[in-house]
Amino acid sequence: MELLAKQKSLETRAVIYSKAFPFAIDSAKGATVRDVDGNLFIDWLSGICVLNLGHNNPIIAEAVRSQLDQVWHALEIPSEVRIRFLEKMHSVLPGTLNGHAKTLLTVTGADACETAVSLAKHITGNGTIVAFGGSYHGINQGIVSATSSRHYLETSGAIRYGVFHLPFPYSYRFPFPVEKRADEGKIILRYFEHLLTDDHSGLDKPAGIIVEPIQGEGGYILPPDDFLPGLREIATRFQIPLIIDEVQTGFGRTGKFWGCELTETSPDIMCVSKSVGAGFPLSLIAYREEYDESLPDGFHIGTYRGNPIAMAAGAASIDYIEKENLLRRVNVLGRKAKSEFQRISESSKYVGDVRGVGFMIGNEIVESRETKAPAKDRASQLRRSMFENGLLMHTCGHFGNVLRFMSPLIISESLLEKGLRIYGDAVRVLT
Numbered sequence: 001m002e003l004l005a006k007q008k009s010l011e012t013r014a015v016i017y018s019k020a021f022p023f024a025i026d027s028a029k030g031a032t033v034r035d036v037d038g039n040l041f042i043d044w045l046s047g048i049c050v051l052n053l054g055h056n057n058p059i060i061a062e063a064v065r066s067q068l069d070q071v072w073h074a075l076e077i078p079s080e081v082r083i084r085f086l087e088k089m090h091s092v093l094p095g096t097l098n099g100h101a102k103t104l105l106t107v108t109g110a111d112a113c114e115t116a117v118s119l120a121k122h123i124t125g126n127g128t129i130v131a132f133g134g135s136y137h138g139i140n141q142g143i144v145s146a147t148s149s150r151h152y153l154e155t156s157g158a159i160r161y162g163v164f165h166l167p168f169p170y171s172y173r174f175p176f177p178v179e180k181r182a183d184e185g186k187i188i189l190r191y192f193e194h195l196l197t198d199d200h201s202g203l204d205k206p207a208g209i210i211v212e213p214i215q216g217e218g219g220y221i222l223p224p225d226d227f228l229p230g231l232r233e234i235a236t237r238f239q240i241p242l243i244i245d246e247v248q249t250g251f252g253r254t255g256k257f258w259g260c261e262l263t264e265t266s267p268d269i270m271c272v273s274k275s276v277g278a279g280f281p282l283s284l285i286a287y288r289e290e291y292d293e294s295l296p297d298g299f300h301i302g303t304y305r306g307n308p309i310a311m312a313a314g315a316a317s318i319d320y321i322e323k324e325n326l327l328r329r330v331n332v333l334g335r336k337a338k339s340e341f342q343r344i345s346e347s348s349k350y351v352g353d354v355r356g357v358g359f360m361i362g363n364e365i366v367e368s369r370e371t372k373a374p375a376k377d378r379a380s381q382l383r384r385s386m387f388e389n390g391l392l393m394h395t396c397g398h399f400g401n402v403l404r405f406m407s408p409l410i411i412s413e414s415l416l417e418k419g420l421r422i423y424g425d426a427v428r429v430l431t
């Protein structure tokens with residue numbers, strides 16, 4: 001409490017996480033965090049999908065320690081670690097990017113998305129970006145235009161650039177009547193085709209399409225299987241670069257290395273951040289190599305891009321995921337967790353929907369199953385009661401009413417079960 005009070009006197013009042021989780025951290029290990037009073041918490045936050053390999057992972061720590069003896073900051077000048085990281089990164093790129101890509105290093109998720117949009121505009125010479133309702137791509141002055149939240153648009157004070165938001169196939173709250181779920185994606189794609197082919201539709205020629213394979217901040221929304229491939233097909237036919245934002249879905253989170261691999265969809269430009277640095281700030285875009293030909297020197301720059309310590313952690317992370325067969329683990333434990341979330345939801349009138357894949361599972365909290373009215377206060381109440389019982393679980397979603405499971409991928413089965421018990425107990429007593 002003392003540290004919280006000090007933070008309050010020194011830092012902006014606009015912080016969010018320390019209000020959602022009012023404690024001070026002493027240390028962390030694996031999927032657990034210890035506070036300064038000695039209490040141990042199970043961590044289902046992973047620093048918002050940054051710590052897929054857990055806190056203080058010894059393999060990452062070793063890679064970082066040995067890099068500390070070499071070089072810490074080197075601009076874009078090549079070093080052994082930079083090349084090692086880039087080679088490993090290129091070896092895991094999805095689909096048609098693999099073996100045919102260039103990379104450009106950035107620092108944050110927003111920075112990567114911002115660069116991706118600039119690249120698409122540069123390649124096509126067009127100005128408008130197509131994004132989706134519920135999307136989150138960061139809140140810097142440029143990219144905030146593609147992020148869908150009115151709150152962030154208003155607080156950033158940015159002058160919005162041309163973005164056309166299509167609806168995302170958010171099944172639980174799809175605005176149009178459909179016979180079956182699979183139709184939702186089709187309707188949106190048909191509408192998109194109409195926008196592109198009718199000169200009076202109101203859509204300018206797009207510079208690019210930016211999409212998350214599973215919406216993260218928007219509420220852990222998994223689109224129907226044919227949605228991303230359909231978008232890919234339209235992007236190819238109309239020669240619009242498809243930007244896939246893997247900032248939250250990458251590095252094994254979904255049970256595939258990349259979220260777009262769930263449906264074998266290849267990006268033209270891909271945004272990578274969060275877990276790529278295993279806790280050290282690092283991000284990048286990977287894009288079709290032919291896009292590189294016309295880029296002027298210094299196309300998009302920044303002093304801190306490609307930090308060597310973060311790249312050492314990144315190279316070790318890729319090794320770790322491959323050697324430990326982590327994707328298999330995420331698939332097996334993710335299925336187990338989802339069926340338990342589903343079981344818990346059946347006995348509660350307040351859990352309206354359980355969705356997602358791998359370690360990316362959303363539980364949408366509502367006032368009642370019939371009205372589906374979003375229950376943000378109940379979701380916050382749940383978060384607080386889990387916190388008091390030693391589990392860190394955060395919210396997201398259009399209405400802040402989705403509790404998301406995003407634990408480190410290395411969590412032990414027994415801690416996962418313990419966390420599920422705490423979640424289940426909290427849901428059971430929810431009034």
Ligand code: PMP
Binds near residue numbers: 113136138249
């Ligand atoms: N894209 C996605 C999909 C994200 O989830 C986020 C962050 N939650 C961002 C971009 C922005 O990343 P950052 O906060 O590092 O700017």
